[in-house]
Amino acid sequence: xQQGEEDPQALSIQEGENATMNCSYxxxxxxxxxxxxxxxxxxxxxxxxRSNEREKHSGRLxxxxxxxxxxxxxxxxxxxxxxxxxxxxxxxxxxxLIFGKGTTLSVSS
Amino acid sequence: GAVVSQHxxxxxxxxxxxxxxxxxxxxxxxxxxFWYRQFPKQSLMLMATSNEGSKATYEQGVEKDKFLxxxxxxxxxxxxxxxxxxxxxxxYICSARxxxxxxxxxQYFGPGTRLTVT
Numbered sequence: 001x002q003q004g005e006e007d008p009q010a011l012s013i014q015e016g017e018n019a020t021m022n023c024s025y026x027x028x029x030x031x032x033x034x035x036x037x038x039x040x041x042x043x044x045x046x047x048x049x050r051s052n053e054r055e056k057h058s059g060r061l062x063x064x065x066x067x068x069x070x071x072x073x074x075x076x077x078x079x080x081x082x083x084x085x086x087x088x089x090x091x092x093x094x095x096x097l098i099f100g101k102g103t104t105l106s107v108s109s
Numbered sequence: 110g111a112v113v114s115q116h117x118x119x120x121x122x123x124x125x126x127x128x129x130x131x132x133x134x135x136x137x138x139x140x141x142x143f144w145y146r147q148f149p150k151q152s153l154m155l156m157a158t159s160n161e162g163s164k165a166t167y168e169q170g171v172e173k174d175k176f177l178x179x180x181x182x183x184x185x186x187x188x189x190x191x192x193x194x195x196x197x198x199x200x201y202i203c204s205a206r207x208x209x210x211x212x213x214x215x216q217y218f219g220p221g222t223r224l225t226v227t
Binding site: 041090095099100104 | 141143145150151152153154155158200202204206216217218219220221223
């Protein structure tokens with residue numbers, strides 16, 4: 001029951017660069033959330049943006065939401081090696097979350 | 110606050126046996142909990158929604174007799190993988206919504222349970 005695609009599937013950058021990940025979803029949503037997962041570990045909630053919001057910031061994170069295009073983007077600025085992880089968007093459908101396929105980010109120092 | 114635990118964190122079992130995985134909300138009550146499975150290098154797939162005091166709602170393609178879910182209290186949901194087979198080997202993750210929070214708020218995820226069936 002995956003909702004949509006994430007783009008790119010993998011991203012490799014140098015420390016200090018910005019990383020942008022995109023996510024598309026298929027059905028109407030209440031909110032969209034971004035999560036981070038380190039290899040073999042649980043998920044860490046990063047940020048939630050509601051369907052009536054267009055942009056949200058949290059520290060080095062910036063999330064946008066375009067409900068007309070059913071898409072969202074996550075920007076991580078001034079990336080660090082510790083940002084290396086998989087990032088997933090999850091769209092809220094009622095009370096359940098439907099996850100995208102994820103983007104694997106590698107940040108090299 | 111908002112901590113969800115899972116037990117065990119990893120388990121190895123033989124084909125044909127059953128395995129129970131527990132998901133607990135430690136500092137909040139959760140009327141609703143969710144179970145996901147994740148294959149290596151893939152995303153999370155929602156398996157079922159666990160509702161306290163009632164039957165779980167399973168996603169299409171998930172066998173309810175294979176994956177038994179019980180949500181007997183506001184802080185505990187269990188997933189039992191019955192008659193496990195090697196193809197059931199996966200990472201199982203639960204999440205919980207805080208019953209006191211507004212509709213559509215974030216879910217809190219457990220650390221996951223890695224199941225290996227030999």
